[in-house]
Amino acid sequence: MAAMPATAPTVDPFLDQVLARHGADASALVQILRDAQARDGWLPPATITYLAARLGVPRARVEGVAGFYAFLYTSPAGRYRVLFADNVVERMAGSEALRERLCTSLWIERGKVSEDGLVSVDTTSCTGMSDQPPSLLVNGRAIAGLDERRVDEIAELVREQVPLDAWPAALFAIDDNVRRRDVLLASDLAPGEALRASIARGQDEALERAGNERSWRERMPALPQGPALTLEEIKHSNLRGRGGAGFMTGLKWEACRTAPGPVRHVVCNADEGEPGTFKDRVLLARHADLVIEGMTVCAYVVGASSGFLYLRAEYEHLLPGLRETLARRRGAGLLGARIAGVPGFDFDIAIHVGAGAYVCGEESALIESLEGKRGIPRNRPPYPVTHGYRQQPTVVNNVETFCAAALVAARGGDWFRSIGTPRSAGTKVLSVAGDCARPGLYEYPFGVTVREVLADCGARDPQAVQVSGPSGICIGAAEFDRRLGFEDLPTAGAFTIFDGSRDMFEVARGYAHFFAHESCGFCTPCRVGTTLLCNAMDKVAEGKGSRHDLARIERLNRLLQASSHCGLGHTACNPVLDTMKRFRPAYERRLCSTQFEPAFDLDGALARARAMTGRDDAGAHLLDESPGAAEAERAR
Amino acid sequence: MSGRESFLLDGTPVPFAPGETVMQAALAAGHYIPHLCYHRDFKPHGSCKVCTVRAGGQTVASCTLPAQPGLEVESATPELEDNRRTLVQMLFVEGNHFCPSCEKSGNCLLQAVAYELGVLSADLDHLFPSRPIDASHPDLLLDFNRCILCELCVRASAEVDGKGVFALSGRGIGKHLIVNAESGRLVDTAIAATDKAVDVCPVGVILRKRVGFAVPIGRRRFDVAPVSAQAKGDAPRPPREKERR
Numbered sequence: 001m002a003a004m005p006a007t008a009p010t011v012d013p014f015l016d017q018v019l020a021r022h023g024a025d026a027s028a029l030v031q032i033l034r035d036a037q038a039r040d041g042w043l044p045p046a047t048i049t050y051l052a053a054r055l056g057v058p059r060a061r062v063e064g065v066a067g068f069y070a071f072l073y074t075s076p077a078g079r080y081r082v083l084f085a086d087n088v089v090e091r092m093a094g095s096e097a098l099r100e101r102l103c104t105s106l107w108i109e110r111g112k113v114s115e116d117g118l119v120s121v122d123t124t125s126c127t128g129m130s131d132q133p134p135s136l137l138v139n140g141r142a143i144a145g146l147d148e149r150r151v152d153e154i155a156e157l158v159r160e161q162v163p164l165d166a167w168p169a170a171l172f173a174i175d176d177n178v179r180r181r182d183v184l185l186a187s188d189l190a191p192g193e194a195l196r197a198s199i200a201r202g203q204d205e206a207l208e209r210a211g212n213e214r215s216w217r218e219r220m221p222a223l224p225q226g227p228a229l230t231l232e233e234i235k236h237s238n239l240r241g242r243g244g245a246g247f248m249t250g251l252k253w254e255a256c257r258t259a260p261g262p263v264r265h266v267v268c269n270a271d272e273g274e275p276g277t278f279k280d281r282v283l284l285a286r287h288a289d290l291v292i293e294g295m296t297v298c299a300y301v302v303g304a305s306s307g308f309l310y311l312r313a314e315y316e317h318l319l320p321g322l323r324e325t326l327a328r329r330r331g332a333g334l335l336g337a338r339i340a341g342v343p344g345f346d347f348d349i350a351i352h353v354g355a356g357a358y359v360c361g362e363e364s365a366l367i368e369s370l371e372g373k374r375g376i377p378r379n380r381p382p383y384p385v386t387h388g389y390r391q392q393p394t395v396v397n398n399v400e401t402f403c404a405a406a407l408v409a410a411r412g413g414d415w416f417r418s419i420g421t422p423r424s425a426g427t428k429v430l431s432v433a434g435d436c437a438r439p440g441l442y443e444y445p446f447g448v449t450v451r452e453v454l455a456d457c458g459a460r461d462p463q464a465v466q467v468s469g470p471s472g473i474c475i476g477a478a479e480f481d482r483r484l485g486f487e488d489l490p491t492a493g494a495f496t497i498f499d500g501s502r503d504m505f506e507v508a509r510g511y512a513h514f515f516a517h518e519s520c521g522f523c524t525p526c527r528v529g530t531t532l533l534c535n536a537m538d539k540v541a542e543g544k545g546s547r548h549d550l551a552r553i554e555r556l557n558r559l560l561q562a563s564s565h566c567g568l569g570h571t572a573c574n575p576v577l578d579t580m581k582r583f584r585p586a587y588e589r590r591l592c593s594t595q596f597e598p599a600f601d602l603d604g605a606l607a608r609a610r611a612m613t614g615r616d617d618a619g620a621h622l623l624d625e626s627p628g629a630a631e632a633e634r635a636r
Numbered sequence: 637m638s639g640r641e642s643f644l645l646d647g648t649p650v651p652f653a654p655g656e657t658v659m660q661a662a663l664a665a666g667h668y669i670p671h672l673c674y675h676r677d678f679k680p681h682g683s684c685k686v687c688t689v690r691a692g693g694q695t696v697a698s699c700t701l702p703a704q705p706g707l708e709v710e711s712a713t714p715e716l717e718d719n720r721r722t723l724v725q726m727l728f729v730e731g732n733h734f735c736p737s738c739e740k741s742g743n744c745l746l747q748a749v750a751y752e753l754g755v756l757s758a759d760l761d762h763l764f765p766s767r768p769i770d771a772s773h774p775d776l777l778l779d780f781n782r783c784i785l786c787e788l789c790v791r792a793s794a795e796v797d798g799k800g801v802f803a804l805s806g807r808g809i810g811k812h813l814i815v816n817a818e819s820g821r822l823v824d825t826a827i828a829a830t831d832k833a834v835d836v837c838p839v840g841v842i843l844r845k846r847v848g849f850a851v852p853i854g855r856r857r858f859d860v861a862p863v864s865a866q867a868k869g870d871a872p873r874p875p876r877e878k879e880r881r
């Protein structure tokens with residue numbers, strides 16, 4: 001093995017403390033690296049070497065994990081790291097100009113660390129603040145509702161090197177913007193109510209149903225049937241997952257419950273990375289008890305003893321509130337050993353904070369990340385319900401799914417399925433953003449039309465709506481009578497509005513860059529294809545595109561759909577194809593008339609040679625036959 | 637073979653042993669399905685996607701697809717072959733591949749699969765990445781320009797050599813191979829020229845120094861016979877043979 005370099009200290013108390021906090025367990029590597037980074041603002045090579053040696057894993061493995069996540073830095077990043085959220089809604093709200101303003105006032109170039117190592121300004125993917133753009137993160141802490149005044153204030157604080165904790169609290173204020181409540185957002189369920197209802201269900205019918213149940217899983221002797229009966233309610237409710245795929249929640253829980261294995265896990269997917277969505281942020285801020293209650297009900301049903309809440313790094317500001325909720329529930333006997341007094345009902349939840357990777361919202365990548373690895377989606381089957389965290393049976397559900405499940409547990413399946421439509425039971429919380437007077441959270445029973453939502457949020461002259469974010473579907477005005485629900489327009493919640501002044505080509509180009517940036521790189525079609533798609537869109541944007549490029553984009557899409565490893569690659573071309581179909585003129589007017597135009601600029605490629613030889617005469621250029629070139633040549 | 641269960645590959649019955657994937661069973665029966673990241677000595681990985689077939693109404697990687705009795709698998713269709721060509725072209729434009737000057741030419745699986753599929757040009761726009769080579773090691777050379785990120789060296793070094801010399805870092809198009817040393821140089825790792833990781837690279841990244849042209853071009857593995865004619869050589873070894881090793 002390579003010798004430890006002389007620069008690495010033999011003992012590093014800070015890092016040892018970090019390691020101890022996580023039991024020196026390599027499966028907590030993402031958390032360890034996050035904490036280790038707190039000292040220097042980045043992970044110097046010696047830190048990586050030290051951690052690897054102490055954890056007893058190859059150094060390259062630690063470096064590989066550090067290199068995967070956007071918020072883990074393997075090169076110095078500035079003592080103040082400012083990252084402007086860069087999704088289309090943020091740009092529409094003027095984020096680019098504000099970013100330039102900050103760069104100018106700090107005398108730095110975007111993406112480069114200032115020479116004194118004080119500050120860097122760059123961009124990051126959507127931070128879940130589309131209801132109050134423009135927004136940014138400074139050392140991981142969110143600031144929303146930016147304007148010139150606020151940007152100047154931030155510049156001043158950085159220049160004066162004011163520690164982040166001493167920045168005015170008002171800067172970090174975040175609005176919840178709840179605009180329309182239905183059963184979920186208006187819920188006044190008391191902590192423990194859904195759990196007690198679940199347990200009581202068993203007491204009522206225990207005698208009838210005892211006997212024909214397998215006993216080992218019903219390890220709560222006093223109340224043997226509560227879990228099975230609550231599962232029946234969840235199944236009966238027709239609740240479907242709110243995270244995108246819409247899988248029947250009851251079936252998922254049942255599969256986990258019946259999977260062999262002594263230890264089961266419940267994971268709440270709070271990675272909410274889809275550009276334009278922020279509903280999980282608000283649910284976790286205002287309804288944390290409901291989320292945790294749903295997770296605990298799930299643990300009761302499937303017999304899980306361990307739980308995780310996978311919180312995206314951008315939502316670090318929610319941590320104090322979440323920790324407080326967990327502590328309060330432990331105190332009230334709603335988490336920990338013998339929950340609600342039921343012997344054997346032991347369950348607790350740990351919070352795992354992500355480190356900047358959209359793909360970690362994919363459930364198997366999320367589990368890899370929980371295990372301290374690069375967030376690469378697994379080969380499936382087997383699925384997490386049988387082989388999840390540590391290859392043990394695991395339920396992964398979205399934040400909103402757990403909220404709805406808690407309501408079902410408290411009020412029953414009949415009540416829930418009476419809301420919404422036949423194939424889409426219940427309500428959906430939408431993250432409404434973009435061109436409208438009142439962006440924010442809107443909860444509707446499934447079946448609501450796009451037009452109704454547009455009217456409620458005060459959208460003027462809407463041209464298009466991106467339903468469910470870039471991995472969803474982009475619809476035009478002719479389709480505004482379509483209904484949200486699994487029958488027609490399935491949605492994970494994002495509802496991004498574009499008025500008549502917006503250029504839909506640029507919208508799609510932005511989304512193409514998002515997918516390329518977030519591709520995990522595991523499989524060839526997505527790793528290379530998303531970048532080729534960006535390049536093709538950029539070429540069209542520069543006015544160099546031809547019909548050939550559009551045909552090539554369609555071919556790329558077929559390949560991505562047919563052979564990508566996970567949903568990211570499958571949907572990466574959606575925004576481009578949807579807008580190409582519905583807003584064709586936005587593409588056509590950018591094309592040059594030729595059938596083919598090379599992407600490679602032959603003459604440009606000689607620029608370095610010209611610079612090196614100090615030549616710029618006609619002989620040092622390739623012949624340009626375009627009209628005007630000859631004239632320019634003569635004028636030289 | 638009688639009595640074994642089988643699935644259909646392009647209409648031909650292919651017998652399989654329990655636990656085998658479609659790829660493993662097909663190769664064992666002498667049927668070639670184009671592949672790059674699959675290797676008979678390692679657990680299938682499923683990243684290159686060149687082996688994608690159509691089965692049960694879906695397109696899936698055949699190297700990770702468990703064989704099932706009666707499963708109907710399509711592989712040699714124009715649509716699937718076309719997808720494979722594009723995937724191979726993607727790998728060519730992602731790196732810097734100058735076959736005529738590469739000492740792996742003729743032994744290179746990427747080149748062989750490209751010939752097999754009739755890939756005549758890259759067709760896509762080259763990305764021209766900048767990937768400096770690592771010549772630090774006295775016996776070995778790393779030319780990252782040709783890396784197709786199949787992770788075979790990663791798996792071999794961890795599972796067979798027990799050293800963990802290689803790993804991947806970065807993500808998306810920035811994903812890249814790294815070595816297990818703070819200096820980032822191969823010479824500072826525990827690698828040896830006799831390691832399995834050195835042999836397993838299907839392209840010209842991990843090269844032994846001073847033997848590049850010991851076998852002249854024209855007499856190399858894929859000069860002798862196209863890759864499709866060597867399917868059986870890629871089949872999983874029968875367990876008995878493995879034990880003897």
Ligand SMILES: Cc1cc2nc3c(=O)[nH]c(=O)nc-3n(C[C@H](O)[C@H](O)[C@H](O)COP(=O)(O)O)c2cc1C
Binds near residue numbers: 240362566567
């Ligand atoms: C690239 C990608 C990103 C995803 N991101 C999220 C996410 O942020 N939150 C989420 O709940 N589900 C996300 N999903 C879906 C999850 O894989 C999974 O289906 C979901 O968490 C299951 O929960 P549900 O049944 O409650 O919807 C994502 C899927 C993919 C392919």
Ligand code: SF4
Binds near residue numbers: 518519526568
């Ligand atoms: S489709 Fe993209 S994100 Fe998904 S595994 Fe492949 S490279 Fe990774």
Ligand code: SF4
Binds near residue numbers: 783841
């Ligand atoms: S070096 Fe060779 S074996 Fe390793 S990942 Fe690259 S191509 Fe595969």
Ligand code: FES
Binds near residue numbers: 671681682683697
């Ligand atoms: S050989 Fe199957 S994905 Fe590479």
